[in-house]
Amino acid sequence: MSDRWQEMTVFVRVAESGSLSRAARELNLSQPSVSRIIAALEARLGTTMLLRTTRSVSLTDAGALYLDRARRLLAEMAEAEQAARGLDSLHGVVRLAMPVLYGSRAVIPALAPFLARHPDLRVEITMSDERQNLIADGVDIAIRLGVGALDDSSFGARRLASVERLLVAAPAYLAARGAPKDPTELARHDCIVQHGLFGRASWRFMHDQKVTAVDVTARLWINSASGVLAAATAGLGVALATRIMAQEDLRAGRLEQLLGTYRLDPAEVHAIFPAGPKLSAKIRSVVDHLSASLGAFT
Known part of the structure; x- marks a missing residue:
């Protein structure tokens, strides 16, 4: 047998x-x-x-x-x-796929106490801001950030967290071009847009229960969150970023938050299961832990 x-x-x-x-x-x-x-x-x-x-x-x-x-x-x-x-003896391999910056700053730190409790469990992590072939890569759990509906409708999914998004720019850029006073002024600014994930050329703001959608001029399209932040801190334009991604540059003064009284739709964090919604005990345990932990990294 x-x-x-x-x-x-x-x-x-x-x-x-x-x-x-x-x-x-x-x-x-x-x-x-x-x-x-x-x-x-x-x-x-x-x-x-x-x-x-x-x-x-x-x-x-x-x-x-x-x-x-x-x-x-x-x-x-x-x-x-x-x-x-028993759940206290989780073992074997869990294959995780995640975006680079969010994975580095939120998911991996959240995994640390879980792995300490389960020394026989191994995790193989693939980090990329490009969409992967999850089936071919043998991925058990993919962490995805996005705004709006998921596009992997044939897979199982579970929402893990909601992440605040901000509008940011470097002091040097703002000194040269001025800070926008409302979203409509973004039309005359150089904007940095990320391919995939939640990158869009139309940005949606909420203020006093009123929604304003702005079609921005994307001077730079970049396929990674790290690249977006690097371009923004270099003074190349205005960018969208999640708070956890931008917080170090904000604290250091390399970036400034813009239009702070306006709210952007948050990025939703989901766990995607290519094998479908019926999860093994070890997969379910990892996801339960991340669901309980990632709210601390928003």
Whole structure:
């Protein structure tokens, strides 16, 4: 029976990653071993599960049906084993994906006490401000910031926190261009906009129960929050940032908050689950901890 669980585990990882070699690396097996395991599974079932080319692997119809059920069986087996051990003995690997700056300043500090309580649990973290292929990368939990509806509608999700957003600029920029007195004046300013996440060329402000949306002139489009802050502190324009991202530069005087009486829609922090809403005990424990902790980092 253990051979069948190994077949199932190897098949799921090959199917999700789309690569025999990648699955071999992640499972600490040789590529020939992975090929033999998949071949043995197909021979035993009497059907082709994967179509292989020199560059990629894809599922047959039979493989797609098997993948769906295999994922559920593996998740249930992991949950059964964890239940037998108890939540105080969480072990294994959790793969987390998160944006660079928010991850560094909020998520990783929040994880520290949790990992101290669970020494047998390992966390593999991927940090990027670009959207990743969560299934191919084998991600268990992706931390996402955004304004508005989530776009990963096929995944499970849970809201973790709400993060205040600010309008900021460097003193040198404000000395040269002046500070906007209301949102409509942003139309004549150089603005710095972040690709993805909550970057938009239209910024929405609330004041005295009145909403003002401004189409800004984006002099710079940047694909990371770190880059947005670097450009703002260099005096290249006005930027949106979350408070946790900008607070060090604000305290040091490298940035100043603008239009402080106006409120921007907050950035919502979500945990995304590519495998769906049915969570294993270790995944649920990590998410419960982050949900309770991230409010302190808003």
